[in-house]
Amino acid sequence: MLKPEILDPQGQAVLTALPRLGVAGISGVRQGKRFELDLDGEADAEALARIEHLASTLLANPVIEDYVVRVEAD
Amino acid sequence: MLKPEILDPQGQAVLTALPRLGVAGISGVRQGKRFELDLDGEADAEALARIEHLASTLLANPVIEDYVVRVEAD
Structure with missing residues (x-):
């Protein structure tokens, strides 16, 4: 996963999409590889x-x- | 992770690179999102x-x- 201090545009994109999807209660999203x-x-x-x-x-x-x-x- | 039956080109690329890196003993690699x-x-x-x-x-x-x-x- 990206280090916490590194900007995570993909995670940010998911986070900002959540209200439009009616999903609440999530304050942070980070995306990485597995x-x-x-x-x-x-x-x-x-x-x-x-x-x-x-x-x-x-x-x-x-x-x-x-x-x-x-x-x-x- | 991609379903097992789905081709995983990224995982295949890592797997084929392993011998060149001198890494043995790994028979499969699959890549996904986290x-x-x-x-x-x-x-x-x-x-x-x-x-x-x-x-x-x-x-x-x-x-x-x-x-x-x-x-x-x-």
Whole structure:
């Protein structure tokens, strides 16, 4: 997701559309990317280190984006 | 996220780039959107119904995308 201090025009566009859609009670919207990776084998420390590297070099731009790596079973 | 049966060119592009980056052990990559919504008040049943409606009408395209609504504390 974009870092909090970075302007998020897509999130802003959704936020401003909400009243026209009659949706109230939402004070902020941020949009980002989500990647699902199918891992061969266990999500052990070595695999997670590999994915952290991938996230911080290819999948996210650490200058403007924060990212979280989550392990989810199938 | 795109439904499993829908071709995901962005995910495919990441997957084919992995060997060049020396990243092994990943057999699938899918890319999608993630929205973070700041809710005014409790995430009660009524608020979640409102967000489900928003997700299925504005934030996702139910024809080609699946979505999950998750409540996360600040």
